[in-house]
Amino acid sequence: MTPEQERRLQERAHDAWVSVPRLMVEEALADQIGQTATARHDLAVEFFGAYRLLASITSNVNQIAGATDAVGEQQEEFAATFAAVRRTGQRVGAALEGQEST
Structure with missing residues (x-):
């Protein structure tokens, strides 16, 4: 993962009020792209x-x-x-x- 990708993940996790691992799991399991369970x-x-x-x-x-x-x-x-x-x-x-x- 590049530093830019890591920064973007951290920003998205922060905006969603979740951890980076949780964001990644929710995104991977989301029924619709861009819509997490949270x-x-x-x-x-x-x-x-x-x-x-x-x-x-x-x-x-x-x-x-x-x-x-x-x-x-x-x-x-x-x-x-x-x-x-x-x-x-x-x-x-x-x-x-x-x-x-x-």
Whole structure:
């Protein structure tokens, strides 16, 4: 291995928060080029966090909508907001399913 190759490996390992040997093993066993098990796991964690956030936002918006309905002043923005949250949740879910199949 040349000094340049070693430096590049060390940089990639550092960026992935893993050791050079672990990076090499994960790269060698990766299902897709450039996607290690650690990268897939980290991405899944981020997706699940985003999905939980969407669920929380939806709950809060639902409570606001309920309060608005109680006083008889429904606003059109709520329907658009719910639709946007639903679409985003579906996109996150589809991305997660895509990650599980790789």
